Amino acid sequence: MTDRPLLAIILAAGHGTRMKSRRPKVLHEVARRPMVGHVLDAARAAGADEVAVVISASGDQVREAIATDDADTQVFVQAEQLGTAHAVDAAREAFAGFDGDVLVLYGDTPMIRPETLRRLREALSDGSALAVLGFDAADPTGYGRLLRDEEGALIGIREEKDASADERVIRQCNSGVMAFRAEALRELLPRIGNDNAKGEYYLTDAVALARGQGYDVAVAMGEEAEVLGVNDRAQLAAAEAKMQQRLRDAAMDGGATLIDPATVTFSYDTVLGPDVVVEPNVIFGPGVTVGDSARINGFSHIEGARVGPGASVGPFARLRPGAELGENVRIGNFVEIKKASIEDDAKVNHLTYIGDSRVGAGANIGAGTITCNYDGHEKHHTDIGAGAFIGSNSALVAPVKIGDRAYIGSGSVITRDVSAGSLALSRAPQEEREGWADRMHARRGRDKG
Incomplete structure (x- = not known):
């Protein structure tokens, strides 16, 4: 494992409207712990020296929960939800002068394991600018597809709304979890645009940008159950x-x-x-x-x-x-x-x-x-x-x-x-009245007659 410092950025600004709840989505519990708490634990266990959480402008409940759970965590606000790259950019102060590796995680993936995050980070050890955590989907519908060249190298990630019919057949999918060398993240993030079907800034566009700059891009594979997010x-x-x-x-x-x-x-x-x-x-x-x-x-x-x-x-x-x-x-x-x-x-x-x-x-x-x-x-x-x-x-x-x-x-x-x-002892003395019960039963019997 590299001895480079590690920063984990946890994206937790989603409103979770499908939960139909007054509680922010990432605060809903799994095994009696808020989902974002599980992700915080995994990040720390994977070796994160610093942790930053990105919340929405209305995320005061999340801020309070994080302060109780992990007092050393930095909190940043994403004023508008304009995509994953936009969310990471909200935490740019955390990595602006950071010299190490950066993990990007999601607050609604409580099953993520520390060992998986360590393996993803190790994929950077060959000098790759970034690494993507992928998985083989039983049903890839809704997920971004991992695009590879003839030699199997990752050349891009295509969101389903922007994918062609041939690309939608691909079953290797993007979990959203990524690892960057901090210097590469600082270089690539400002170049990500929003020319796509949703008009959002996708962090996954960093893959194609990195390849265009001649950088190596790595892939680590995880289990589908481990990386699935919770939306309802x-x-x-x-x-x-x-x-x-x-x-x-x-x-x-x-x-x-x-x-x-x-x-x-x-x-x-x-x-x-x-x-x-x-x-x-x-x-x-x-x-x-x-x-x-x-x-x-x-x-x-x-x-x-x-x-x-x-x-x-x-x-x-x-x-x-x-x-x-x-x-x-x-x-x-x-x-x-x-x-x-x-x-x-x-x-x-x-x-x-x-x-x-x-x-x-x-x-x-x-x-x-x-x-x-x-x-x-x-x-x-x-x-x-x-x-x-x-x-x-x-x-x-x-x-x-x-x-x-x-x-x-x-x-x-x-x-x-x-x-x-x-x-x-503290009780009243026992008293016995001889014949009382027999007389009571006889009297009640006459009353019924």
Whole structure:
């Protein structure tokens, strides 16, 4: 790989009218990440030292998302949408004095891989002025065709509206992704005109211009699924399906078992350790790490959580952001954990809510227990010590601390701290009225008669 600096320019100014959305197209999510975020990641992973994103004049949402996602990215505005060359020219300040290579990418191609971008850039290493990423299309309709001479060298790219009948038969197509030597981009870009059927400035015209100047032009081929853009909701769904398959394959390649892979939904950043088992119908939101040999049982939903080695979660469990499970923790059915640490070997097995809390190592939380963490204005913390036993159907009213090895009787409402090793009860005395039930049944029977 060359040691020349690399600038990536991501074109993200399209309005995406076919999405029929108030949200800019590139901010629609694939695997819980905006499409432009995937492209930013790929550019950085491919070695980009600098990144510039071109947005529209109404692209404030994109600007804000990029600032949150990648603070070092430059943002430029394309005031009018007059074609791809015009869009690159909007970022000319980024490459005006740049001495290196320039990648031109698109914010609506979330499947693009870093290794493909590295291969495209390597095509410049023989001294070529620019390189084009092509693909073999199953159906080339709508794509620009790669035109080659008798020796197979690329001599131009013809957009479909300008292509002849013979050219439209060609199945090798242009993805739009290109790599330039910066000096060549600065020379060729001002010479691109708009004498075509759409009256736009096509960046692809740089190929013919470069050949006319005697420059070499290279081609690198990629997979069709990797380079396809997203223009409407159906294509967004198709991209989601392809990304999910990629993430499932990566998880299994990494040593995780997915019992029914097609039913498991990942986020872009889900991390599963070796020997993790995931049962059917599990959803991973952003920010999830699952430790080695843990088991995620069916119909669980996990987001912003860390699951420790050997832990078991679900079925029908929900881990919300801030959930931290230690080693060999057991989280059972219909349990919700939010912003709470559950330490090693603790058990929260049934019908329970634990929020804004610490549950100490080896503690046992009985069925129906809740931590009452919200007073209508603020959240408060519950601390449950190591080895504590919380009886079923208990309510712990925060802020409250349950000491190590303490025992809370079932059905208690605990509003004060409980010292270590103590028993705490909070319930009305049981009362028995002999014969009451028999008299009640007899009376009701007479009333019905």
